Amino acid sequence: MNANPVFSLHIPTKILFGCGELRKLATEKLPGKKALIVISSGTSMKKYGYLDKVVELLQENNTESIVYDKILPNPIKSHVMEAASVCREQKCDFIVGLGGGSSIDSAKAIAVMACNDGDYWDYIPAGSGKGRPVTKALPVIAIPTTAGTGTEADPWSVITNEEAKEKIGFGSTLTFPVLSIIDPELMVSIPPHLTAYQGFDAFFHAAEGFLANCATPISDLYALEAIRLLYKYLPVAVKDGRNLKARAKVAWASTLAGLVEATSCCISEHSMEHAMSAFHPELPHGSGLIAISEAYFETFRNDCMKRYMKMAEIMTQQKSNRPSDFIDALVRMQKECNVYQLKLSDWGVKEEELPLMVQNARDTMGSLFTLDPRPLTDEEVLQIYQKSFR
Amino acid sequence: MNANPVFSLHIPTKILFGCGELRKLATEKLPGKKALIVISSGTSMKKYGYLDKVVELLQENNTESIVYDKILPNPIKSHVMEAASVCREQKCDFIVGLGGGSSIDSAKAIAVMACNDGDYWDYIPAGSGKGRPVTKALPVIAIPTTAGTGTEADPWSVITNEEAKEKIGFGSTLTFPVLSIIDPELMVSIPPHLTAYQGFDAFFHAAEGFLANCATPISDLYALEAIRLLYKYLPVAVKDGRNLKARAKVAWASTLAGLVEATSCCISEHSMEHAMSAFHPELPHGSGLIAISEAYFETFRNDCMKRYMKMAEIMTQQKSNRPSDFIDALVRMQKECNVYQLKLSDWGVKEEELPLMVQNARDTMGSLFTLDPRPLTDEEVLQIYQKSFR
Known part of the structure; x- marks a missing residue:
């Protein structure tokens, strides 16, 4: 920026x-x-x-x-x-x-x-x-x-x-x-697993919008607050859906992440998930994002190190000096929400579909790839799918 | 809240x-x-x-x-x-x-x-x-x-x-x-003293909106970012008006503080200044606010301690455990902008006008007093004017 x-x-x-x-x-x-x-x-x-x-x-x-x-x-x-x-x-x-x-x-x-x-x-x-x-x-x-x-x-x-x-x-x-x-x-009646899927969708709107090369001072403000709130309150809402305070914090974070989408943009993680859902409409959007997220964010780890550390700091409220602190915090949050290590194969995705999904992601939502911190090759996109497959 | x-x-x-x-x-x-x-x-x-x-x-x-x-x-x-x-x-x-x-x-x-x-x-x-x-x-x-x-x-x-x-x-x-x-x-041609007056107007929009009893999660987000940016960049813009980066940060902070006014509200500091300007139209609005600010914020120091410390932390980027840290940071910022200890008497305000200004503030902008962290008595309002007089 x-x-x-x-x-x-x-x-x-x-x-x-x-x-x-x-x-x-x-x-x-x-x-x-x-x-x-x-x-x-x-x-x-x-x-x-x-x-x-x-x-x-x-x-x-x-x-x-x-x-x-x-x-x-x-x-x-x-x-x-x-x-x-x-x-x-x-x-x-x-x-x-x-x-x-x-x-x-x-x-x-x-x-x-x-x-x-x-x-x-x-x-x-x-x-x-x-x-x-x-x-x-x-x-x-x-x-x-x-x-x-x-x-x-x-x-x-x-x-x-x-x-x-x-x-x-x-x-x-x-x-x-x-x-x-x-x-x-x-929102109190949403079951725990859907609460987690949906909350992570919001989380990725914010995190992607924060990494997008079109991020702005106003989208950053919304994004970091959404990330902070979701890291703190999503596990609470997943564990106790009747906790109205946690529900309200997560709902507000989701709206803030919507404001991120209106002022910055999602990046290719969303293109990749859309391709997965286009092939497997029964795949919940949030779970598709969760499944590829660890491999996805690993890919850009050294491309925008300051922004990774900033996200880690707002999540853990501790000083960060390694971009991987963000991945660690993301994994910890997924574990607390009982959604760690979801795999594409769990939803019936077949290995031979992966190259087709790479193509579909480029064809249908290719514009989001242009907003990535750096251009991804098709090989890299395929590798993210493969690492998230089983 | x-x-x-x-x-x-x-x-x-x-x-x-x-x-x-x-x-x-x-x-x-x-x-x-x-x-x-x-x-x-x-x-x-x-x-x-x-x-x-x-x-x-x-x-x-x-x-x-x-x-x-x-x-x-x-x-x-x-x-x-x-x-x-x-x-x-x-x-x-x-x-x-x-x-x-x-x-x-x-x-x-x-x-x-x-x-x-x-x-x-x-x-x-x-x-x-x-x-x-x-x-x-x-x-x-x-x-x-x-x-x-x-x-x-x-x-x-x-x-x-x-x-x-x-x-x-x-x-x-x-x-x-x-x-x-x-x-x-x-904005590059604005002279240093006006840059400071105007920048502090924005600062008080944010600080007042953060202390107002109608503050909300979205106004807080705008307010703290405006306060952070102004503390860091207003002294730079005052010292070097051609510094476009500092001008841009201050301009954005001012717009953010406008968003605070649209989502929260100013409190009685602004009512008090409006009364001063109504009697002395030659008094620049920002300098009137600066003149009463130290006494004004002292008045609420023990009424919203957490919010004072939060403002101090966002300004100094250091942990705060005393509400007076905010007053200290405010004074430091005013000194760096060469506007510390402006006094009402400098603009021809007369001591006998002070009680009339108390009444004018209540009559014309009384509604803002209802948004204060706690109700102020007329005696307290008069004391703020008096402490800021000479």
Whole structure:
């Protein structure tokens, strides 16, 4: 990073944070009178009463709503297209993304396709996408019930084109949520292993954004605070999901890491994971990142030594004089969260797929490789996969 | 602050930061085709060519402009009203505030009065103001040429009602600039004593916002980084105004401190200074703050000991175990900036005015006293003035 950096900061989203803040949905000025609520195909939004609560609060705010409930953990383009069509037919004014990153990311993509013709991939500027410009989108309200993606504080939407086997992140100023309500009380029911996967997703948003060659003074500020909070509180939240203080700290760290994504960027670790999920949609995003993380961060250990030591210091709160202190702290954190040494083969990845995944990572999310601390060769990328395989 | 705080973050302003970034005025999407450029009655905007440059860049961006050049260091209501009238007559679409806080604050107030009838004080919700609601305002672009007010990153506008002797801060979501360009190259010509006054204004925005009982995790993050940067780089910028690295660090700290004002709030130190400036408009705002600061921060020394020690630690980068370490560091910083022991009597304040200023501070900016770490008595406020008098 330059000594006199040039950078920008523009986060138009209004963020409301805190236990119980969901109730503000009944009193905030909303961007319309009819909402499409987007949730996953799972049962939790209904089982825990979150969906009913959101419908009720919208009603209190004189807003009717309909529900689209088919979103998969790795959300797919055909659902985006279907929901956008429902949205047009039903004349919805805005979209509410309720749930994990998959629902909120889908809400953003649906908001785009509710106002633009053709296919969603026509607008994707990577892979087999056509890169048509997006000039309008419906407003989105994000209500995360997990702490990991940070999508509530950034413009990005990650959707998988199931035919093309491409999982690509896309967004613009138009796809920042207009309002995000982060209420840690909605997160207490997440089981320990998912808490860990999601929390590490946030951790890597921050760590990658801190190492990216486009990092700025403002993204660094957000990143280091997210890293500090996650190192301290993620193991607590994993061990005791009812601990609201830890849940709140992890939720805030995740939002901060979203701000990192809005002001810096992920690097090739995310490209590599997207390729893995594109081949194995059942692989949880966070666990894929965890699986490759040790080998991945080893690769850049001597390329940005000061930044590794800075991350180690903010984690351990002790002076660091070796970049490997960061790897040590990362391993310790993974052990405390019971997610150390996840392996790609655990999720059915086959060894012969690894070279194909290298190619897929380059083809679909190649731009993130240009933000790495130094250029990686295909051989190095393959080695990271191989070291993380078994 | 609560262990599980509830807070919000909403900074709609697009901030462009960096040396040379002023040129982006020629390429950014502007909120209209005709601008009213608001500058001070001083000579520097013309002498250093900043005004010509801005006019030229707006032209490149197909935007015409007219200039209002009467703003005083403590800007007054009658100029706001006059400029708003010019703005209506000339059918300007937006306002550019170019210069120090006085010009940018005036630009915000002019933006309000260009769209609302009656008198500016009809809309002020304190002092003798009538508190009418503001529902619209023209867009504002802020181009600061000083590093101190932070007004480029917050909604506040501080205007003096010269008849009522009231200097009151006011703003809403509508008065956030839509675009702020912070270019440290525009700041190299500021003389050392003004660099120090302005830099300490930023420092107190951060320190007060960190002590305010409405501080939040996000305002704390901005505040501590602003305090760290100013302690380290303000003395460098004061000693060598051509040092662009130091200028950039101080400018960024000032913007961060503006973000503190947008997410937390100043406390009664600012109310006390506003009363001083209301009586003595020739008193530079920053020097008034410096003059009362030692006595002021002594007053709360045992009320938020951890936060004092945290500020001391971020300044000195050493472990602190006494709240007075912060006062010591503050004094050291003032000595290095050649502004230690400024006294109210140096600016012609008379001893018999002090009780009147106590009353004025309560009447006009009383709300900030409610955000203090603990309630101050009038006697305590008077004592701070008295200790800072001679």
